[in-house]
Amino acid sequence: MGGFKYAAPAQFYPLAGKMAPWFAAAAAVLGVVGLVIGLYVAPIDVTQKDSYRIIFIHVPAAWMSMFLYVVMAFWGALALGLNTRLSAMMAQAIAPTGALMTALALWTGAFWGKPTWGTYWAWDARMTSELILLFLYLGIIALRNAIDDPRRADKACGVLALVGVINVPIIYMSVRWWNTLHQGASIQAGKSSIDAIMLWGMLIMVFAFWFYSIAVILIRLRAIMLEREAGSAWVARLTEGGEERG
Amino acid sequence: MSEFFAMGGYAFFIWMAYGMAALLIVLEIIAVRARAKRALFLARHSDAGVHREAAGAQLKEIQ
Amino acid sequence: METETTTKDFPVFPVRAAMEAGDGVFAAFFWALRRDLRLAMRSRAELGVQILFYIIVVALFPLSMAPDRQLLLLLGPGVLWVAALLASLLSLPRLFASDYADGTLEQMALSPLPLPAIILGKIGAHWLTTGLPVVLLVPLLSIQYSLEAEAVWVLIVGLLIGTPILSLLGAIGAALTLGLRSGGGSLLALLILPLYTPVLIFGAMAVDVVRSGASAGAQLSLLAVGLLLALVGAPFATSAAVRISLD
Numbered sequence: 098m099g100g101f102k103y104a105a106p107a108q109f110y111p112l113a114g115k116m117a118p119w120f121a122a123a124a125a126v127l128g129v130v131g132l133v134i135g136l137y138v139a140p141i142d143v144t145q146k147d148s149y150r151i152i153f154i155h156v157p158a159a160w161m162s163m164f165l166y167v168v169m170a171f172w173g174a175l176a177l178g179l180n181t182r183l184s185a186m187m188a189q190a191i192a193p194t195g196a197l198m199t200a201l202a203l204w205t206g207a208f209w210g211k212p213t214w215g216t217y218w219a220w221d222a223r224m225t226s227e228l229i230l231l232f233l234y235l236g237i238i239a240l241r242n243a244i245d246d247p248r249r250a251d252k253a254c255g256v257l258a259l260v261g262v263i264n265v266p267i268i269y270m271s272v273r274w275w276n277t278l279h280q281g282a283s284i285q286a287g288k289s290s291i292d293a294i295m296l297w298g299m300l301i302m303v304f305a306f307w308f309y310s311i312a313v314i315l316i317r318l319r320a321i322m323l324e325r326e327a328g329s330a331w332v333a334r335l336t337e338g339g340e341e342r343g
Numbered sequence: 344m345s346e347f348f349a350m351g352g353y354a355f356f357i358w359m360a361y362g363m364a365a366l367l368i369v370l371e372i373i374a375v376r377a378r379a380k381r382a383l384f385l386a387r388h389s390d391a392g393v394h395r396e397a398a399g400a401q402l403k404e405i406q
Numbered sequence: 407m408e409t410e411t412t413t414k415d416f417p418v419f420p421v422r423a424a425m426e427a428g429d430g431v432f433a434a435f436f437w438a439l440r441r442d443l444r445l446a447m448r449s450r451a452e453l454g455v456q457i458l459f460y461i462i463v464v465a466l467f468p469l470s471m472a473p474d475r476q477l478l479l480l481l482g483p484g485v486l487w488v489a490a491l492l493a494s495l496l497s498l499p500r501l502f503a504s505d506y507a508d509g510t511l512e513q514m515a516l517s518p519l520p521l522p523a524i525i526l527g528k529i530g531a532h533w534l535t536t537g538l539p540v541v542l543l544v545p546l547l548s549i550q551y552s553l554e555a556e557a558v559w560v561l562i563v564g565l566l567i568g569t570p571i572l573s574l575l576g577a578i579g580a581a582l583t584l585g586l587r588s589g590g591g592s593l594l595a596l597l598i599l600p601l602y603t604p605v606l607i608f609g610a611m612a613v614d615v616v617r618s619g620a621s622a623g624a625q626l627s628l629l630a631v632g633l634l635l636a637l638v639g640a641p642f643a644t645s646a647a648v649r650i651s652l653d
Contacts (some may be wrong), residue, residue, distance in 0.1 A: 274611070
């Protein structure tokens with residue numbers, strides 16, 4: 098029941114404020130360690146030489162892009178089913194960071210693809226699905242911006258995220274099958290033996306991206322809470338008394 | 344040092360990828376902090392705004 | 407001139423008749439289907455324009471490249487599919503807009519008849535008036551791309567299964583964007599086109615497979631599975647979206 102206590106924005110606001118700096122600090126420390134390992138310590142890959150070092154940001158960004166969409170759909174569905182304010186705000190706070198991670202995965206993928214496969218863009222299953230995922234994120238953000246009433250926006254975005262989350266695997270499968278049929282750009286990750294230190298570097302970067310996302314989302318969540326609940330009793334209490342430095 | 348930045352001839356690709364990552368992350372941090380600041384400011388002064396409007400309305404009634 | 411009516415003449419629901427007819431689901435479905443078909447017949451000019459849009463888009467592609475016979479043959483099926491997607495998209499706002507504007511949609515949502523069944527009826531009418539003409543035009547338009555008979559057949563079957571999916575998925579987007587000030591059309595495109603991609607891929611792929619001498623059974627049955635899924639899921643998602651938009 099510990100988590101349930103924080104179901105209301107009033108209770109979660111200070112908690113999010115306390116947690117965000119810790120996640121940010123963890124992300125910064127892990128990020129520095131991961132970068133040192135990725136760019137300096139890790140040895141040169143046999144087949145891809147130094148170009149493989151993009152993996153240390155590409156893979157975490159790609160993972161986060163998909164993971165955040167599922168999490169966003171989960172909170173959106175919860176908001177839809179239980180009519181809870183906090184989960185809707187959570188979904189709202191996740192979308193921009195998810196879109197950013199998707200764009201980053203596409204960008205880094207392109208700059209990894211050029212030296213590795215000789216092209217910035219191929220209609221590969223993963224790249225194409227990632228592009229469509231970016232459109233899905235942008236659609237949800239655009240839909241929210243188009244709706245004035247935040248409660249209606251919450252539910253509409255929840256429905257759209259749910260439809261999207263059912264569609265993402267179908268899109269991936271269809272693109273993949275289409276891709277293998279045409280033999281256009283069958284892209285294989287270089288079959289190089291992954292060094293233990295490379296694996297560590299990647300793992301550390303994944304956690305750095307994860308903590309970064311949590312920190313940014315928590316800060317955005319706090320802003321959204323204030324924006325949407327301005328004028329409510331708890332915001333009034335908050336802005337009069339303590340939390341001044343928050 | 345220059346050898347490090349040269350990245351074995353892949354400097355352009357590596358630094359374009361890492362540079363964009365850094366740029367996007369910095370931009371998001373700036374944007375989200377500005378949003379938090381603005382939200383806090385508006386929340387603090389929303390009451391004042393309401394009071395001011397109410398005060399203005401009262402003033403008009405008196406006149 | 408007594409038939410000079412608008413949608414306003416239909417807000418009163420034949421609830422009792424529908425209930426007496428037995429199953430509310432089927433009654434609601436057929437009531438909505440017949441009503442929307444009748445309304446569509448009154449705005450035949452608008453329907454004609456939408457079909458014309460499809461024809462023009464298909465005709466534009468050869469003008470954008472060298473009208474090389476081999477090239478047209480290769481691109482034809484994809485172009486016909488993309489044009490079908492765009493035509494479906496263009497006609498979607500019409501699905502709920504007028505009923506939303508004059509309050510009929512609210513009456514439908516409040517009536518004791520099941521809303522998903524009413525919506526399925528409306529989607530059915532939408533497909534019959536915008537999707538089916540697209541399918542029927544394929545034999546004619548494929549001449550422009552000098553497509554072979556085999557490809558035309560697969561296109562027709564694929565579009566016959568695929569275009570209802572487009573109407574079903576599109577209805578969700580149309581319901582979500584009801585009454586929004588900032589251009590429903592372009593927002594609708596952003597919401598719906600990414601969801602259309604699997605239909606496009608399977609549909610166009612079926613033609614390629616047949617051309618390479620194999621059977622397109624797998625692609626067409628996957629489209630059929632998609633249609634079944636959409637038939638089950640979309641009416642409920644759309645009615646949820648309609649209720650959200652009416653709140």
